[in-house]
Amino acid sequence: MNALYSLKSAVGQSPKIGIIALILLTPVIFPRLAFAAELQTVGQQNQIFEIKVSDSNLLKPNSLSIQEATDKDPLVISLKQYLKNNDSPLGVYAAEIIKLPQWQRALAVSYVESHMGRDCFNNNCSGMGGAPGTPTWRKYATKLDWFIDLTNLLEKPVYKDVHNTFQKMRGFYVQPGSDAWVYGATKKYNELMALTTQADLARQATAQSITALATFPETTN
Numbered sequence: 704m705n706a707l708y709s710l711k712s713a714v715g716q717s718p719k720i721g722i723i724a725l726i727l728l729t730p731v732i733f734p735r736l737a738f739a740a741e742l743q744t745v746g747q748q749n750q751i752f753e754i755k756v757s758d759s760n761l762l763k764p765n766s767l768s769i770q771e772a773t774d775k776d777p778l779v780i781s782l783k784q785y786l787k788n789n790d791s792p793l794g795v796y797a798a799e800i801i802k803l804p805q806w807q808r809a810l811a812v813s814y815v816e817s818h819m820g821r822d823c824f825n826n827n828c829s830g831m832g833g834a835p836g837t838p839t840w841r842k843y844a845t846k847l848d849w850f851i852d853l854t855n856l857l858e859k860p861v862y863k864d865v866h867n868t869f870q871k872m873r874g875f876y877v878q879p880g881s882d883a884w885v886y887g888a889t890k891k892y893n894e895l896m897a898l899t900t901q902a903d904l905a906r907q908a909t910a911q912s913i914t915a916l917a918t919f920p921e922t923t924n
Contacts, residue, residue: 776801777902777905778902782800783797791821793820793850800850804854805857809850810892812853812888815887816828817829826842826846828849869889
Protein backbone atom coordinates (compact mmCIF):
# COMPACT_ATOMS: atom_id res chain seq x y z
CA MET A 704 0.00 0.00 0.00
CA ASN A 705 2.91 2.38 0.71
CA ALA A 706 4.16 1.75 -2.80
CA LEU A 707 0.73 2.72 -4.13
CA TYR A 708 0.81 6.06 -2.27
CA SER A 709 4.34 6.69 -3.53
CA LEU A 710 3.17 5.99 -7.06
CA LYS A 711 0.34 8.53 -6.79
CA SER A 712 2.77 11.07 -5.34
CA ALA A 713 5.16 10.46 -8.22
CA VAL A 714 2.46 11.05 -10.79
CA GLY A 715 1.39 14.25 -9.08
CA GLN A 716 4.93 15.61 -9.02
CA SER A 717 6.00 14.72 -12.50
CA PRO A 718 4.13 13.05 -15.39
CA LYS A 719 7.36 11.54 -16.71
CA ILE A 720 8.40 10.01 -13.38
CA GLY A 721 4.85 8.89 -12.73
CA ILE A 722 4.65 6.95 -15.99
CA ILE A 723 8.01 5.29 -15.36
CA ALA A 724 6.97 4.33 -11.84
CA LEU A 725 3.66 3.00 -13.11
CA ILE A 726 5.30 0.71 -15.66
CA LEU A 727 8.01 -0.67 -13.37
CA LEU A 728 5.70 -1.27 -10.43
CA THR A 729 2.96 -2.99 -12.45
CA PRO A 730 4.15 -6.62 -11.83
CA VAL A 731 4.79 -5.90 -8.12
CA ILE A 732 1.59 -4.19 -7.00
CA PHE A 733 -1.37 -4.75 -9.26
CA PRO A 734 -3.39 -7.64 -10.65
CA ARG A 735 -4.51 -6.70 -14.15
CA LEU A 736 -7.98 -5.43 -13.29
CA ALA A 737 -6.91 -3.56 -10.17
CA PHE A 738 -4.13 -2.00 -12.23
CA ALA A 739 -6.61 -0.65 -14.78
CA ALA A 740 -8.91 0.68 -12.07
CA GLU A 741 -6.06 2.44 -10.29
CA LEU A 742 -4.95 4.06 -13.53
CA GLN A 743 -8.44 5.47 -13.95
CA THR A 744 -8.31 7.00 -10.47
CA VAL A 745 -4.89 8.51 -11.03
CA GLY A 746 -6.01 9.94 -14.33
CA GLN A 747 -9.05 11.62 -12.79
CA GLN A 748 -7.03 13.16 -9.99
CA ASN A 749 -4.10 14.40 -11.99
CA GLN A 750 -5.57 14.79 -15.48
CA ILE A 751 -2.55 13.04 -16.94
CA PHE A 752 -4.09 9.86 -18.35
CA GLU A 753 -7.21 9.30 -20.38
CA ILE A 754 -8.06 5.72 -19.45
CA LYS A 755 -10.55 3.40 -21.08
CA VAL A 756 -10.47 -0.15 -19.75
CA SER A 757 -11.77 -1.45 -23.06
CA ASP A 758 -8.85 0.10 -24.97
CA SER A 759 -6.26 -2.38 -26.19
CA ASN A 760 -3.50 -0.08 -24.93
CA LEU A 761 -4.06 1.38 -21.47
CA LEU A 762 -1.24 3.89 -21.80
CA LYS A 763 -0.44 6.55 -24.37
CA PRO A 764 0.97 5.25 -27.67
CA ASN A 765 4.50 6.40 -26.81
CA SER A 766 4.42 4.62 -23.45
CA LEU A 767 5.34 1.02 -22.72
CA SER A 768 2.46 -1.41 -23.16
CA ILE A 769 1.37 -3.76 -20.40
CA GLN A 770 2.86 -6.65 -22.37
CA GLU A 771 6.20 -4.85 -22.60
CA ALA A 772 6.09 -4.13 -18.89
CA THR A 773 5.35 -7.80 -18.19
CA ASP A 774 8.26 -8.86 -20.37
CA LYS A 775 10.53 -6.70 -18.20
CA ASP A 776 9.38 -8.38 -14.98
CA PRO A 777 12.52 -9.86 -13.32
CA LEU A 778 10.71 -13.13 -12.62
CA VAL A 779 9.60 -13.57 -16.22
CA ILE A 780 13.11 -12.80 -17.47
CA SER A 781 14.76 -15.17 -14.97
CA LEU A 782 12.30 -17.99 -15.61
CA LYS A 783 12.72 -17.72 -19.38
CA GLN A 784 16.49 -17.99 -18.98
CA TYR A 785 16.16 -20.88 -16.52
CA LEU A 786 13.94 -22.84 -18.88
CA LYS A 787 16.28 -22.11 -21.76
CA ASN A 788 19.21 -23.41 -19.70
CA ASN A 789 17.23 -26.60 -19.11
CA ASP A 790 16.44 -27.01 -22.83
CA SER A 791 12.75 -26.62 -22.08
CA PRO A 792 10.25 -25.40 -24.68
CA LEU A 793 8.10 -23.85 -21.96
CA GLY A 794 9.91 -20.51 -21.92
CA VAL A 795 7.37 -18.95 -24.29
CA TYR A 796 4.78 -19.39 -21.53
CA ALA A 797 6.85 -17.91 -18.70
CA ALA A 798 4.63 -14.85 -18.22
CA GLU A 799 1.56 -17.10 -17.90
CA ILE A 800 3.23 -19.79 -15.82
CA ILE A 801 4.12 -17.45 -12.94
CA LYS A 802 0.44 -16.52 -12.52
CA LEU A 803 -0.51 -20.12 -11.70
CA PRO A 804 -0.63 -21.68 -8.20
CA GLN A 805 2.23 -23.99 -7.28
CA TRP A 806 3.94 -23.37 -10.60
CA GLN A 807 7.36 -24.10 -9.10
CA ARG A 808 6.18 -27.49 -7.88
CA ALA A 809 4.51 -28.25 -11.21
CA LEU A 810 7.67 -27.39 -13.14
CA ALA A 811 9.69 -29.60 -10.80
CA VAL A 812 7.31 -32.48 -11.50
CA SER A 813 7.55 -31.80 -15.23
CA TYR A 814 11.34 -32.06 -15.01
CA VAL A 815 11.28 -35.66 -13.78
CA GLU A 816 8.31 -36.56 -15.98
CA SER A 817 9.31 -35.02 -19.32
CA HIS A 818 12.47 -32.89 -18.88
CA MET A 819 10.26 -29.81 -18.48
CA GLY A 820 8.06 -30.36 -21.48
CA ARG A 821 10.57 -31.82 -23.93
CA ASP A 822 9.23 -35.38 -24.06
CA CYS A 823 5.47 -35.16 -24.47
CA PHE A 824 2.64 -36.93 -26.26
CA ASN A 825 -0.48 -34.99 -27.26
CA ASN A 826 1.10 -32.06 -25.34
CA ASN A 827 0.66 -34.14 -22.20
CA CYS A 828 4.00 -33.88 -20.44
CA SER A 829 3.32 -35.54 -17.10
CA GLY A 830 1.16 -38.59 -17.70
CA MET A 831 -2.12 -36.84 -16.92
CA GLY A 832 -4.86 -39.45 -17.07
CA GLY A 833 -2.66 -42.52 -17.08
CA ALA A 834 -0.96 -43.81 -20.22
CA PRO A 835 -1.26 -42.84 -23.90
CA GLY A 836 -4.00 -44.76 -25.66
CA THR A 837 -6.07 -45.43 -22.53
CA PRO A 838 -9.60 -43.98 -22.24
CA THR A 839 -8.53 -41.63 -19.44
CA TRP A 840 -5.47 -40.24 -21.24
CA ARG A 841 -5.71 -36.45 -21.59
CA LYS A 842 -4.88 -34.58 -24.78
CA TYR A 843 -4.12 -30.87 -24.87
CA ALA A 844 -4.14 -28.22 -27.56
CA THR A 845 -0.98 -26.62 -26.13
CA LYS A 846 1.62 -27.36 -23.48
CA LEU A 847 0.28 -24.41 -21.50
CA ASP A 848 -3.13 -26.11 -21.32
CA TRP A 849 -1.44 -29.19 -19.90
CA PHE A 850 0.55 -27.13 -17.39
CA ILE A 851 -2.60 -25.37 -16.17
CA ASP A 852 -4.25 -28.77 -15.68
CA LEU A 853 -1.24 -29.98 -13.68
CA THR A 854 -1.28 -26.95 -11.38
CA ASN A 855 -5.02 -27.44 -10.83
CA LEU A 856 -4.34 -31.04 -9.85
CA LEU A 857 -1.68 -29.97 -7.35
CA GLU A 858 -4.16 -27.52 -5.82
CA LYS A 859 -6.49 -30.34 -4.84
CA PRO A 860 -6.45 -31.06 -1.07
CA VAL A 861 -5.01 -34.54 -1.55
CA TYR A 862 -1.84 -32.96 -2.99
CA LYS A 863 -1.92 -29.55 -1.35
CA ASP A 864 -2.55 -30.74 2.21
CA VAL A 865 -1.69 -34.45 2.34
CA HIS A 866 0.81 -35.54 -0.33
CA ASN A 867 2.45 -32.12 -0.28
CA THR A 868 6.10 -33.12 -0.63
CA PHE A 869 7.81 -35.06 -3.37
CA GLN A 870 8.62 -37.84 -0.94
CA LYS A 871 4.94 -38.11 -0.02
CA MET A 872 3.96 -38.04 -3.71
CA ARG A 873 6.11 -41.11 -4.29
CA GLY A 874 3.88 -44.16 -4.56
CA PHE A 875 0.77 -41.99 -4.85
CA TYR A 876 1.22 -39.51 -7.70
CA VAL A 877 3.99 -41.58 -9.27
CA GLN A 878 3.94 -45.36 -8.94
CA PRO A 879 6.04 -46.93 -7.76
CA GLY A 880 8.34 -43.89 -7.79
CA SER A 881 12.04 -43.86 -7.06
CA ASP A 882 14.76 -42.07 -5.15
CA ALA A 883 15.85 -40.45 -8.42
CA TRP A 884 12.32 -39.07 -9.01
CA VAL A 885 12.18 -37.54 -5.54
CA TYR A 886 15.72 -36.17 -5.74
CA GLY A 887 15.29 -34.65 -9.20
CA ALA A 888 11.98 -32.98 -8.41
CA THR A 889 13.24 -31.66 -5.07
CA LYS A 890 16.40 -30.24 -6.64
CA LYS A 891 14.51 -28.37 -9.35
CA TYR A 892 11.88 -27.14 -6.90
CA ASN A 893 14.57 -25.64 -4.65
CA GLU A 894 16.20 -23.96 -7.65
CA LEU A 895 12.89 -22.45 -8.75
CA MET A 896 12.07 -21.19 -5.26
CA ALA A 897 15.50 -19.55 -5.07
CA LEU A 898 14.92 -17.98 -8.48
CA THR A 899 11.55 -16.64 -7.28
CA THR A 900 13.12 -15.13 -4.16
CA GLN A 901 15.85 -13.41 -6.17
CA ALA A 902 13.29 -11.97 -8.58
CA ASP A 903 11.17 -10.67 -5.70
CA LEU A 904 14.22 -8.91 -4.27
CA ALA A 905 14.90 -7.34 -7.67
CA ARG A 906 11.30 -6.14 -7.83
CA GLN A 907 11.58 -4.59 -4.37
CA ALA A 908 14.85 -2.87 -5.27
CA THR A 909 13.25 -1.39 -8.39
CA ALA A 910 10.25 -0.18 -6.40
CA GLN A 911 12.49 1.44 -3.79
CA SER A 912 14.56 3.15 -6.48
CA ILE A 913 11.43 4.57 -8.13
CA THR A 914 10.07 5.72 -4.77
CA ALA A 915 13.33 7.51 -3.99
CA LEU A 916 13.40 9.11 -7.43
CA ALA A 917 9.81 10.28 -7.10
CA THR A 918 10.59 12.29 -3.95
CA PHE A 919 12.61 14.77 -6.02
CA PRO A 920 10.61 17.00 -8.38
CA GLU A 921 12.02 17.73 -11.82
CA THR A 922 14.20 20.82 -11.99
CA THR A 923 15.03 22.94 -14.96
CA ASN A 924 18.43 24.45 -15.70
